[in-house]
Amino acid sequence: MLETRPEDLEWEKGRWYVTGDPSVGKTIAEIALGAHGTVALPEGIDGNLDAEVTYDPPNLTFPFGAYICVVDVDPGTGKVHVRRFVAVDDCGTRINPMIVEGQIHGGLADGVGMALMEFIGFDEQGNCLGGSFMDYLIPTAMEVPDWETGYTVTPSPHHPIGAKGIGESATVGSPPAVVNAVVDALAPFGVTHMDMPCTPARVWEAMQGRATPPI
Known part of the structure; x- marks a missing residue:
């Protein structure tokens, strides 16, 4: 979508932009919409946008x-x-x-x-x-x-x-x-x-x- 390599992207305030040119970027909403079919994805990459993170703290906290x-x-x-x-x-x-x-x-x-x-x-x-x-x-x-x-x-x-x-x-x-x-x-x-x-x-x-x- 931004015609650049992944390593040339930076993240800020809910959007990815091209390193050195913050004016060229896409928000998470725009990326999610593109992943649903408006953008040609690389071979072997399925549509949709998924993320999974597990938070495993070293110890528990108790109020x-x-x-x-x-x-x-x-x-x-x-x-x-x-x-x-x-x-x-x-x-x-x-x-x-x-x-x-x-x-x-x-x-x-x-x-x-x-x-x-x-x-x-x-x-x-x-x-x-x-x-x-x-x-x-x-x-x-x-x-x-x-x-x-x-x-x-x-x-x-x-x-x-x-x-x-x-x-x-x-x-x-x-x-x-x-x-x-x-x-x-x-x-x-x-x-x-x-x-x-x-x-x-x-x-x-x-x-x-x-x-x-x-x-």
Whole structure:
């Protein structure tokens, strides 16, 4: 396409160009389109454009955090209200703080849903009882508090700029924080364990001493 040898090409900003003449070049999109049949390919070269890369780091990185949840439990109905939630996460170097906060907010809300309301059940014929949002509850802005977030920065030694993952951190840490808060609130009733989700019915049964024992 550029009428030159591969060794005379240079890569910059999503395009290949001829060494010494940046004005003569093609973008990846143009190259992909050409590879699909608009350009005569050398003998033995099939069409299409494929690339495969495997990233195998010398070691793994682990983000970490701490989560504190405060709940109120209505002793008459068993309903749980999340009053406060404090989350402190460490994902190393924060490349885009706004996206990091968004991932944490979403993970915390996801955790509240798993801990308090999201349940898939089946009837005797095997029909799913939670097949729509009329039957399968998910948290909205009404069911979650104003998240109180903080962070520390511990750069990863295995990454060029010290970054770690953050996508699942809050999702992993928030459910046990919520359930532990519920169990703590029910300590006067002798409750030491609750299976997720802590629905009002399950919480009420636990307060009556009829909770299902852990498996």
